[in-house]
Each structure stands twice: as C-alpha cells, then as structure tokens.
Amino acid sequence: AQKVTQAQTEISVVEKEDVTLDCVYETRDTTYYLFWYKQPPSGELVFLIRRNSFDEQNEISGRYSWNFQKSTSSFNFTITASQVVDSAVYFCALYNQGGKLIFGQGTELSVKP
Amino acid sequence: DAMVIQNPRYQVTQFGKPVTLSCSQTLNHNVMYWYQQKSSQAPKLLFHYYDKDFNNEADTPDNFQSRRPNTSFCFLDIRSPGLGDAAMYLCATSSSGGYNEQFFGPGTRLTVL
Numbered sequence: 001a002q003k004v005t006q007a008q009t010e011i012s013v014v015e016k017e018d019v020t021l022d023c024v025y026e027t028r029d030t031t032y033y034l035f036w037y038k039q040p041p042s043g044e045l046v047f048l049i050r051r052n053s054f055d056e057q058n059e060i061s062g063r064y065s066w067n068f069q070k071s072t073s074s075f076n077f078t079i080t081a082s083q084v085v086d087s088a089v090y091f092c093a094l095y096n097q098g099g100k101l102i103f104g105q106g107t108e109l110s111v112k113p
Numbered sequence: 114d115a116m117v118i119q120n121p122r123y124q125v126t127q128f129g130k131p132v133t134l135s136c137s138q139t140l141n142h143n144v145m146y147w148y149q150q151k152s153s154q155a156p157k158l159l160f161h162y163y164d165k166d167f168n169n170e171a172d173t174p175d176n177f178q179s180r181r182p183n184t185s186f187c188f189l190d191i192r193s194p195g196l197g198d199a200a201m202y203l204c205a206t207s208s209s210g211g212y213n214e215q216f217f218g219p220g221t222r223l224t225v226l
Contacts, residue, residue, distance in 0.1 A: 103155035
C-alpha cells in the first residue's frame, strides 16, 4: 500500500519558535520520491523540496530543513525561527512507480505574532 | 515569468449547468494534471495528460472530462455539476514523469448553486 501520513492536523506556534512537521510514508517500492508543498491561504501549492529514495542527506535551505530517514520511513520538515508568513497548509507527498503523487492530509501551521 | 494560469479564479454555476475551467502554461511541460481539492482535504487527482495521452483515475466520475488541444492548454469540463462538485480545482504541470516537481496554478474555486 502507498500511503502518506501527516499525524499533525493543526499546529499553532508563536513567531520565532521552531516547529517540526512530521511525515511518515509507506511504500514497497525501492525507488520513490518525496515532496513537500506549501499551500498559503491564496490556494496555490508551492513546491518546496524533492528527495529521491537513494539520497538520505538532510537538506537545509535558509530557515527550512528536512530530515529524511528511510529506517523510520519519515521525511520531517523543520522551520527554524518561524514567521507569520509561514502560516499555511503543508503537504507531504510520495511519488512512486504507481505513477501519481500521493498526498498526506496536510498540516495547517498557524504562526502568531 | 514562466507559469501556470487558471481561468477563471472563481466560477459560480447552477446545479446541472455545464461548466468549463481552463488552464494554460508557459513552461512547455509535457504533463498536465487536474486535481480536485475540497475544504481541509488533500488534492485528489482527477486525470492527467502525458503529451496527448489521456490518463483517467479509476474513481473520477464520468461527469468530469478533459481536453488538451495543444501543449499549452488544458480544459476541465464538468457536464452536469452537482452540489458535491463544489471545490477548488487545481491544474499542475511537470516535465516528463511525475517524479519531477509539479508546478501548480492558483486554482479555480467552483461554487454550485
């Protein structure tokens, strides 16, 4: 079965706090790709990162960092020093040999000033 | 800037009255997707085109159809909208396979009266 689970439905933090969004996936394929997308209130999904299953290196991009661990089938996303503009729904997604993007249910992040 | 454009951004139709949503892209991507997203849910793939090849998801209702007259344009036709079809409709594109990141348009929010 191919599945993506984002257990946190909503998270609320105060500006400048660090926050981690969890993502756990299930797949039997050895080759797959993991994504994170951001959906601000305007509605457009914005691509943040793609990781393939053979690259477990963690990545940092500014205040964003991603921790990919195949051993636990997790691909967690951390925002350091959160800002109000980070408020959005964040989707983790899996692409595998099945040929389509499988989204998690999303985590709504609210960053309060 | 290369982008994915959706028109209109907001569409109101009456129960049973056919409606067409449009998507255009300047990215010259060969794959185009249509997703349906209902409130507080993940995007749900309806169908996609790989070049001219049409791929319908098994659970996409017959009420939904699509046309892709050329690389740049793709249309979503809802033949007889029901109240349950009220949703955000997202168009996305990618180069080659879906393992590449998908670029999303801003969406069309459909209201059915």
